[in-house]
Amino acid sequence: MAQPRIELDGLLAFPLTPFTDDLELNLDAFAQHVEGHVSAGAGALFVACGTGEFSALSPDELAALLRTARDVVDGRVPVWVGAGGGAATARAGIAAAERGGADGVLLLPPYLVSGPPSGLVDHVRYAVRGNDIPVIVYHRSPGVFDARSAADLLDIPAVVGLKDGFGDVDLMSRIAATVRGTGTERGREFLFFNGLPTAEVSARAYSAIGVARYSSAVHCFAPEIAARFHRALSERDDAVVDALLTGFYLPLVALRDETPGFAVSLVKAAARLRGQKVGGVRPPLAEPNADQLKRLEQVIGTGLSTLEGLGT
Template sequence: MTMKLSGVLFFPVTPFDGEGALAEDVLAEHLGRGLRHDPGAVFVACGTGEFSALSQDEHARAVQVAVEVVRGAVPVLAGAGGPLGLALAQARAARQAGADGLLLMPPYLAHGSKAGFTAYVRAVAAELPVIVYQRGPVVLDPADVVELARVPGVIGLKDGLGDVDRMQRTVLAVRREIGPGFAFFNGLPTAELTMPAYRGLGVELYSSAVFAFAPEIAKAYFAGDERLLTEFYAPLVELRSKAPGYAVSLVKAGLRLRGLDVGPVRAPLTDLTPEHEAELDLLIKTGLSLVAA
């Protein structure tokens, strides 16, 4: 089973209203704005969408809203993961909503064997096609990925580790044993900055958090504007590194700066300080001016 993904992948935030509840109308507006810039797919309720902070009902509604707004224009994939029972419930709700696939987050707390992780993936992939997210406690050897690629429904690996040696050996092993249909993604935060290295490994797909708040910049970089690496993305990574969780907080702040009130991040994340928000504002203006020029 394969899913044809290409272009810039859109990872929307999950907006919250003044009472802290899911703001479905704002999510619909956010998705609609992004779709006008032709993303390759929409990944809803994933890392940028504060997956770990959503209730099961909020997760299901966010996926439903995404499917309703996208209306088949591009694939919609939903986050799923954590305890197996929760991951299965999320997968089934996403399937019932009409989602096309899942980004499978790592299980938490329990650290089983490799055979146990494969069984976990197999159970969820029985519901919808799965892209496995390698990050945190999930660190896979090339042989592990080959085994997972043979599981029906497992269509790709998103790498959030950044171990170039491991990824090179993994890509070569999967291409040799499985073939070209299995997809690889650069899943590092602000992935554009590391894409030159990943392209050298044969990995062309990446998650773009920047697309969520500045799609013009994300699309210009995708089209080959390398100036943005030094003038926008490198300073953005420096800003992101100033506090844990800023990878998500920056995106929500960027959306607010561009006129869409998506509310704050949820604990344990924290919003940008006023000083850091001012830095982000300047960075966005710099990036947009480069694109306009």
């Protein structure tokens, strides 16, 4: 079945998954967190994905998060949800997302094993079989496509886009050009996303190759900074983009790169510093130490001061 045209514009938010002190799911805190994203102007929500600790969640928890998000959002913005893992698990996750009323699915890479690009296309084809819900494929290790195999995704009607978490701009440029160069309506409407951690740092480079959409983890704890950066990028206001990069994003990334897993842990810690009851992270992710938390607080403070200095 052919998919209708999918519109995913504006700031794409990837909510955190709050836990209690004993690392059980905290749906009340999640509902508040989701409302915060929507109230701050998110254009769509992608729940239980990378930032939402998809790999640490059970199927029942995924269903509860989706149900809660849909109840809170109440149709105001699209709600997408993560699925992935091995072929059978990914198919079951997509089916559960469709039953749960999600607007779409972000399909994360296969778990543990890797295969040739043609095998990745077959994996996607297997995972979506029997379901009509729109799917965006997450292009990252170990699920890295080449240009030809990415174009082959056009033959799978449920697949509406590709999100790049691999970080090779040259490869992504060739993928986008090949897909668009098919000259088909599907190729023209196919969506591309920059899904790198702290994607704002690479957003200008991706925008230059026609990949303007990106996921913002910063929207989880500093939506005012995320929104101002997004506006500046869309308006090609390089002065504001550079000010926010040097005054906030680059120091944040330097701290993020100190410890594996901080693309999630540091975001959750930042949300706690700003008063959100999101709890800690499930293992094997690790919490920032006291010194890192102090520096994170300084990074946030400097970022907010930089934002205030920019005016409107």
